[in-house]
Amino acid sequence: MSTDAPGADRPSAAGDEFAIAAADLLRPFRPLLEPASAEPAPEPTRQLADSIGRAIDGFWPWVERTARASGKRVDELNRRAAPPNWVADGKAEVDYFAAVRLSLEQGVPLAWVPDPETVKLLLAAHGEDASASLHAVLDDRREVILDHCDHRLDEVDRAPSGSPSVRVAREAVQALRLDLPSPAQSVATNLIDELLRTAFTIVYGGRHDQVKTLSRVQTLSERAHSAGLSFLASLGILRELATVMPLLHAMTQWWPESRTPAPTTFSRHVTSHFITAPGQVTRTNALVAVLTAVSLLSQEHDSRWGTWKIMNAL
Secondary structure: OOOOOOOOOOOOOHHHHHHHHHHHHHOOHHHHHOOOOOOOOOOOHHHHHHHHHHHHHHHHHHHHHHHHHHOOOHHHHHHHHOOHHHEEOOEEOOOHHHHHHHHHHHOOOOOOOOOHHHHHHHHHHOOOOHHHHHHHHHHHOHHHHHHHHHHHHHHHOOOOOOOHHHHHHHHHHHHHHOOOHHHHHHHHHHHHHHHHHHHHHHHHOOOOOOHHHHHOOOOHHHHHHHHOOOHHHHOHHHHHHHHHOOHHHHOOOOOHHHOOOOOOOOOHHHHHHOOOOOOOOOHHHHHHHHHHHHHHHHHHHHHOOHHHHHHHOO
């Protein structure tokens, strides 16, 4: 893979491996976010993709300029960018881009949950018959995954009473343990909707339906400087991006009136509007929905989407 940043010469100093690694992490997002056809992509998927695209554009100059003088190691970048279930002994054990690509293409969350061993197995299974292989791993490790979801929820809310969102997420996990995929998937889908509304309100100030708001994005360097964010703190955007990537798959719009076959992978729209659609409610789809909800809840608790907000602030 080329490591040159767009519009910039490749760094020549030995200490610039940090900047080169950042270029490697960010470069491949562009083609992944390009629409497959000339047709306009449905909302909110396109808005989210556009926001991510602009975030990446703003991130390049900040990484290039600051990393050249930082002398930071590549593993430090990976550690700051990675969710905790990708890190062991202070070092990232998961290839950032491979994980994000899998989440984007297959809609399987990997940030925060599932457990580290399952993440590695899912990445190893991502091959020619990716969907079937991924589902086999998820089915085989269901109880381990649910245990890790409970652990994450314990971390999110240590208060004795528990927040409403954590309580709802625990109920979805429990429904899966009881082999009740319909209530698990339905509850998780509604929680995903609520968490997304919260995220968009935090990031866009309740005006996420206005495209003009999304277009007024300064570079991350400008926003980070005005907010007093350090370079390493700004790398939190990579963790936030890893968390939202599966949503581009799960939020693809579909309506019963569209006269097209309903998706059989986890779909927010099918679950909400046509839950009896053939192949939509399955044990695997319910698990993916629960993982998505727990992942979003974990990220909200960790950062309140702070770096994404800075990037998209007016």
